[in-house]
Amino acid sequence: MLSIKNLQAQVEDKQILKGLNLTINPGEVHAIMGPNGSGKSSLASVLAGRDAYEVTGGEVEFYGKDLLELSPEDRAREGLFLAFQYPVEIPGVSNINFLKTAMNEIRAYKGLEPLDAKSFLKLSKEKQQLVEFDAKLVNRCLNEGFSGGEKKRNEIFQLAMLEPRLAILDETDSGLDIDALRIVANGVNALRSKDNAFVVITHYQRLLDYIVPDFVHVLFDGKIIKSGTKVLALELEEKGYDWLKESVHAPIV
Amino acid sequence: MTPQVTLPIYDDLLKDFSKLEMKAEHEQIRQKRRNALEVFKRTGFPTRKHEDWKYTAVTPYLQANFRTNGSVPIAPVAVDYLKLAAIPGLDCYRVVTVNGVLQPTEVALPSNVKIRSMAEAQEDAGLLKHFGSVSVLDKAPFAALNTALFAHGFFLEMDANTSLDKPIHLVQVLSSDAHAFVQPRNLVVIHAGANATLIESVVSTPGTKVFVNSVTEVVLKENAQLQHYVLQMAEKETQLIQQNDVSQSMHSLYSNYTFSLPGSSLIRNNLNVALDAQQTETHLYGLYLGTGNQLIDNHSLVDHKMPHCNSNEMYKGVLMDRATGVFNGKVFVQQDAQKTNAFQQNNNLLLSDEATINSKPQLEIFADDVKCSHGSTVGQLSKESMFYLQSRGISEQSARAMLVNAFAFDVTEKIGIPQLEKFINHKITAHIPALN
Incomplete structure (x- = not known):
């Protein structure tokens, strides 16, 4: 579904991604790990279309379309979802109206009629239960006054409602206590299917105990330097990143 | 004050x-x-040299040959x-004025509310008692001019200890192809x-060129309450100078909501509230x-004062394109006004590089036991908020509209009439520009 070839990107003249390759197929869960500043969150931002990032080379194809040519909203309408590391608080915008607008704009893009109020409510109830999201939060203003954990759970609730084909979770585990982590992971697992895929960006192997990935990639200095299965994550937990960094910098004989 | 002489309207008036x-x-x-005319003659039309008119030049709008008083068309307008x-x-009692002239009401109002034209009510003891008693003309040249030369208008009275089952909607239609000064x-x-x-809506028929200089005096007796909504939505070639002078007696509650929407090239609202007795409550909400x-x-x-x-x-x-906003809010706390609570806030959102706001909150306190x-x-x-909304599939246009509505929410949520709140929110959405 997603094919990233030699992706290069910069922010304010600083090169962040330096030729990144990655292919993702439906049904797969990919974990992206790596030390601080390696470009993990930048990859998420570039894929979602954040303004500050400038793509300087390479290509990204999403279901046959040039993803980089699309506006952020059209990427979402094509089925890309970014769960934010720091979800934004927007006072004055109700959570539920926001979701309804999002859902109906995505439906309109696909040539579907807007969901009537009753069906929307029913769907919202189902998904709230699926991801254990508090009904009281649904009716509040978007993330306003939410705790860190509540914000992350709201991201997963939105994910459940919008049913994207590819979801990128950007350090969704950061700032979560163990119970919240489990709830978030359970939500993601409940949403996994043979038709959708997940990219889980994380620092810690802990999340991967709950969301078991098919592939693990190590991102370092703007490139994927090693890929493997979940065993690689365990190895990283044990050894850290240094042994991999050395292999990158080692002269080619 | 020689510059006035160059304005033909000055002589006409x-x-x-x-x-x-x-x-x-x-x-x-x-x-x-007569007294008011003397005041106006002293001050003339204000220029930007007057402190209160520093950011607002009116004389460019007064250059045309205006029809004034008797020559202003007053024909009824099409429904x-x-x-x-x-x-x-929204179900309400509708009352219509055309260029300030009260039209016969289509449906009789309940007996506890009386609305008459100023001319019809001019011998009324209540009118004579209150007319000109609230407005202070000294530093208000337009109010002085209005007092000297007003034509038409209405006298609305609400009987003691009564209320209405629905709002009064006062539709003020402006209508004149030729320049008119109303x-x-x-x-x-x-x-x-x-x-x-009371909901006042100012609208205009297409192509109307009217300059309005209106004064409304509002008297709230003891324990009286008035929710006063003003919706300004006339067309581009209109100018509105609207003065609202309010006097509050003991235990009275006055809430004013002023919505200035895109249209009129010039809007100047002078809203003056005199707290003439103890234990009053006042809410002033505005959205422009x-x-x-x-x-x-x-x-x-x-x-x-008390x-x-x-x-x-x-x-x-919220200012877009090349629009300019001015906010000047004065709060006086006089020496006798102990235990006063007075709060004031003005927030602005500029949606274009060429939009301007001049904001001047002013607080003058002469009492020592107050909270202000x-x-x-x-x-x-916020770019981050925009990106968040867009990343969920919401178009840039809708995202902007949502954020502007959210910005206005602190004011719109105070509207006590759900249908009106919805109406205002729609108006906001409709005016959000598509592009940067």
Whole structure:
């Protein structure tokens, strides 16, 4: 579904991604790990279309379309979802109206009629239960006054409602206590299917105990330097990143 | 004050005054007209040299040859135009004026509320008692001009200890193909213990070129309550100078909501509230949305004269294109006004590089046991919020509209009428520009 070839990107003249390759197929869960500043969150931002990032080379194809040519909203309408590391608080915008607008704009893009109020409510109830999201939060203003954990759970609730084909979770585990982590992971697992895929960006192997990935990639200095299965994550937990960094910098004989 | 001479309207108005002198009118009103004319002659039309008009030049709008007083068309307008003011789903008692002239009401009002034209009511003891008693003309040249030369307007009275089952919707239609200078004078008296909701909508027929200089005096007797909504949505070639002078008696509650929407090239609101007795409560909410070359100027004064009064003012502005906003909010807390609570806030959102806001909160306190605060902000839409909304599939246009509605929410949520709140939110959405 997603094919990233030699992706290069910069922010304010600083090169962040330096030729990144990655292919993702439906049904797969990919974990992206790596030390601080390696470009993990930048990859998420570039894929979602954040303004500050400038793509300087390479290509990204999403279901046959040039993803980089699309506006952020059209990427979402094509089925890309970014769960934010720091979800934004927007006072004055109700959570539920926001979701309804999002859902109906995505439906309109696909040539579907807007969901009537009753069906929307029913769907919202189902998904709230699926991801254990508090009904009281649904009716509040978007993330306003939410705790860190509540914000992350709201991201997963939105994910459940919008049913994207590819979801990128950007350090969704950061700032979560163990119970919240489990709830978030359970939500993601409940949403996994043979038709959708997940990219889980994380620092810690802990999340991967709950969301078991098919592939693990190590991102370092703007490139994927090693890929493997979940065993690689365990190895990283044990050894850290240094042994991999050395292999990158080692002269080619 | 020589520059006035170059404005043809200045001479025309003085001529009008001599004609007025020939007409039969109650001596008390006539005397107030004469005094007011003297005030106006001293000040003339204000220029930007006047502190209160520093950011608002009116004389460029006064260059044309205007029809004044007797020559202003007052024909009824087609019902179709009244739809411009209709608030969907809201049942109310509709009263219509055309260029300030009260039209016969289609449906009789309940007996506890009386609305008459100023001319019809000129011998009324209540009118004579209150007319000109609230407005202070010294530093208000337009109010002085209106007092001297007003034509038409209405006198609305609400009986003591009564209320209405629905709001009164006063639709003020402006209509004239040729430049017209319109000066309605209105008086609203809410008697003791009465409660009323008044929605004023200013609209215009297509192509109308009208300059309005209106004054409305509002008297709230003891325990009276008035929810006063003002919706300004006339077209581009209109200018509105609207003065609202309010006097509050003990235990009265006055809430004003002023919505200045895209349209009129010039809007100047002078909202003055005199807290003439103890234990009063005042809420002033405002929302201005400026587009094109609009200039929207809100001057307000809350005068705490007596102890134990609460006032709260919140104005929000959204300025697009090359629009200019002015906010000047004065709060006076006089020496006797101990235990005053007075709050004031003005927040602005600039959606274009060429939009301007001049914001000046002013607090003058002469008492020592009070709680007061004021503040002013200017900002832009948060890029991070925009990206968050867009990343969920929401178009840039809708995202902007959502954020602007959210910005206005502090004011719109205070609207006590759900249909009106919805109407205003739709108006906001409709005016959000598509592109940066």
